[in-house]
Amino acid sequence: MDFSFSDEQNQLRRTVREFAAGEIAPHVMEWDEAAHFPAELVPKMGELGLLGVIFPESYGGAGLGYVEYVIVIEELAAVDASIALSVAAHNSLCSNHIYKFGTEAQRQKYLPRLTSGKMLGAWSLTEPGAGSDAGGTRTVAERRNGAWVLNGSKTFTTNGHSAGVCVAMAVTERDKGSHGISAFLVEHGTKGFRSGKKENKLGMRASETSEVLFSDCVVPAENLLGKEGEGFVNSLQILDGGRISIAALGVGIAQGALSAATKYSRERRQFGKTISEFQGIQFKLADMATQVEAARTLTYRAAWLADRGDARHTKESAMAKLFAGEVAVRVSSEAVQVFGGYGFIKDYPAEKYYRDSKLCTIGEGTSEIQKLVIARQLLGIR
């Protein structure tokens, strides 16, 4: 058993940290206030290799694994969770769906552009009436003249406005239930495809979340992604990896909040000493740090399992996502408490971690759904 990171992994962490400090940190509040997604970061992150961490070099990726991917998401999230979320949706949802289930031609067509940051990716599963319940999916795709015609709408699509390509799930055979849903590649600019309302959110405000709408949207037959009818089943596998990235997002937010609180506790003076000298604050920080470390360990173990390839990691990914998501909320809430009144105002970093953290218990499956997933694995329920 070896818990240490390699020299390369440590170097990667330093690189992402430097990048986040230099290119992201100075703008965090500005982007958050304006709910502005900084599209100019996309090619820069592509150049660094952050947009293709887990894909082979033949597709322009870095050829690394989930452990490295978690390092990237964690370090970005510690500075700005919105950016980390957009990178996560791009990598482990959109690009990974194409990589895992696409044909060689589809991979060649999209992955080099996605990994280099020439194109941003989105992934659309959720609908107004269907989230965790796939049966509620209303978006349909019908065969017509050798092509597919999509109709319907999707909600809560990360990168929904800026993405060059969107992987969208649509019903192709209603009576087959979850085996009647297929995945499609829809490019920005396709007639009948447009992004709708951009949501005004509590947190993660610099990350775009929007509707995507299909109205007699015709895509060629070759844009069917994966086997017909297997889109939803494939999505569940994609989410196994996606959950690890949301866990990493939670760890990053929690670490960012903890670091900010620790620093502040050494500066803020009350009753003639820094508040870090009070046991009440020390106990808080100790609890926070312990929770962060536990969440981190679960997350990296899930990533390690994913990298081994042979091991199923559904349960461990769900556990990491559940725990790290909840830890992000608890630790960032405690960070606000350490900051006191200054934790409540936007001149200090604590409130943003707190707002951003809540997404981690909701996105890519709520905490409750994670518990269902874990229980099913425990009890062998299919």
Place this chain on the structure above:
Amino acid sequence: MNIVVCVKQVPAKDAPLAIPEGAAWIRETDIGFELNEPDGYALEEALRLKEKHGGEVVAVSMGPERSKQAIKEALAKGAERGVHISDDKFYELDPLGSARCLAAAIKREKFDLVLTGLQSDDHGFGQTGVLLAELLGLPHATIIMQIDAADGRLKLKRELEAGWFQWVELPLPAVLSIQSGINKPRYATLKGIMAAKKKEIATLTRAELGVTVSPTQRIERIYVPKKTKKTEILTGTAKEAAAKLVEKLKHEARVL
């Protein structure tokens, strides 16, 4: 153009520094280390010159095993190879000692140019580059803000005080100390980090270099400056007190 760039590993900027009582150096256990920031600018300048004129960049560092990490960072950013002068007691060296070791290692290289940062973020002597040039018997210029290389000569912009600059010319080979801020250092890419794994780092010891040095200066003690506060009540009429205050602001605080 073959360029040697000297890189040092120093305690990380956010490292909590503990000083054992009466010690001459900080406690190094449990703190992180990073590439000395001024050396990062020298490295970037070396990489840009190589990209423009061809040749190779060799990163040289001295220190214990951990200092190899500074070399690896240089390799990840694009240096071709590294030379590590392995020395667990390098902290006992003064700048002259450091420069002697570096000079001995650099003499083994075929180079046109040696770049160093202006100073290190830990000791901050700012002398190693200058001494290195003297020991190598090469022309040297400091606080470099721009390098134009052509026909075996360098045209250099130096930063002087109060917003003044100076242009100087030097023949190659030469040694330059680079001013921080001359460029925007690149980030190591993921591909660069992985490629660095396959690049060579040669290890040399002080004994192998045949350098024996006895320090010409010694640090007695390091300490955090004590904060002091002195309150003085100015007496007299308002006019007299104001006049005294102006005097003090002019001659003691020197803010007027």
